[in-house]
Amino acid sequence: MDTEAKYTERDRSSAPDAGEEGEGSRSVRSSRPSGYLGKRLAGMSWRRAGLLGLACTVVVLLFSHFVVQPFQIPSSSMEPTLQIGDRVLVNKLAYRFGSGPERGDVVVFDGTGSFVQEGLQENPVSAATRGVFAALGLAEPAETDFVKRVVGVGGDRVVCCDKGGRVEVNGVPVDEGYLHPGDVPSEVPFDIVVPQGTLWVMGDHRSNSRDSRDHLGEPGGGMVPVDRVIGRADWIGWPVGRWTSLEPSGAFARVGEAERMPGGAHG
Structure with a gap:
């Protein structure tokens, strides 16, 4: 009886019950999606940053071209x-x-x-x-x-x-x-x-x-x-x-319109 009891206790301590095993499996399974999700989020962040940078560059170039x-x-x-x-x-x-x-x-x-x-x-x-x-x-x-x-x-x-x-x-x-x-x-x-x-x-x-x-x-x-x-x-x-x-120069303030003169440019 004593031997059987020891065996039973040893058996319980060495072999996890179904609940524990299920818990462990769930914990492993749940850790994978979180890591995968993190990678996906990181990838999306880099893509968003790249798209944002591209959009800013386009806006700056358009502003530079027209304004x-x-x-x-x-x-x-x-x-x-x-x-x-x-x-x-x-x-x-x-x-x-x-x-x-x-x-x-x-x-x-x-x-x-x-x-x-x-x-x-x-x-x-x-x-x-x-x-x-x-x-x-x-x-x-x-x-x-x-x-x-x-x-x-x-x-x-x-x-x-x-x-x-x-x-x-x-x-x-x-x-x-x-x-x-x-x-x-x-x-x-x-x-x-x-x-x-x-x-x-x-x-x-x-x-x-x-x-x-x-x-x-x-x-x-x-x-x-x-x-x-x-x-x-x-x-x-x-x-x-x-x-x-760059403030406007006042050097030409006294200059009026040219009088009509015959001829073109002179060298």
């Missing part, structure tokens, strides 16, 4: 107003509703056909890649894009230089306080009349700027068609220490 585009300054031609590495925010709506570029505006434009020869082509893949990064302000702009200051608009007569060494617009001398220290308004003399629908543009760092003066003898005479203007540079958005708005 405001960052533009990285690649050279010193606009110093001291703009410095190498500055990211300016180009207002693409500035000239969309009937108004046009004004004297003193800092504009970004496509120089194809005026500053750059027609027909220059870039590898489509590299062009698309660069275009995306440039639109986000993370890469230098295309070699056909330029940033300059408008000095003359359609109909203006722009002359350099007067007896005081200043640029004259429609007979009015312009005090260009934005010029790079030590620069003169122009070492190259010129006397031109700006055709309607075009602009005469110059850099603020006159001694280190290739602008309308350098293309006088070429087709177009250095004039930039208004329809090639991408937008007006209204703000410096980066680096943080240079955050500022």
Whole structure:
């Protein structure tokens, strides 16, 4: 009896009953779905994050294409107003509703056909890649894009230089306080009349700027068609220490409309 009782106790302790076995099985089974569910949730989270990132990129690109585009300054031609590495925010709506570029505006434009020869082509893949990064302000702009200051608009007569060494617009001398220290308004003399629908543009760092003066003898005479203007540079958005708005220049406040003069542009 004693032996049988020991055997019975030993049998009970070594072999789990049906309830315990069921509990263990249920616990194993329940742990699998929780791990699987976690992996599924993690996968969904990564997918959602990727889709969210893609959606944000698309929104930024659309905003950049139609409203405001960052533009990285690649050279010193606009110093001291703009410095190498500055990211300016180009207002693409500035000239969309009937108004046009004004004297003193800092504009970004496509120089194809005026500053750059027609027909220059870039590898489509590299062009698309660069275009995306440039639109986000993370890469230098295309070699056909330029940033300059408008000095003359359609109909203006722009002359350099007067007896005081200043640029004259429609007979009015312009005090260009934005010029790079030590620069003169122009070492190259010129006397031109700006055709309607075009602009005469110059850099603020006159001694280190290739602008309308350098293309006088070429087709177009250095004039930039208004329809090639991408937008007006209204703000410096980066680096943080240079955050500022580009206020309109008062240098041209006294300049009136050009008188009707016979002839076209003069070299």
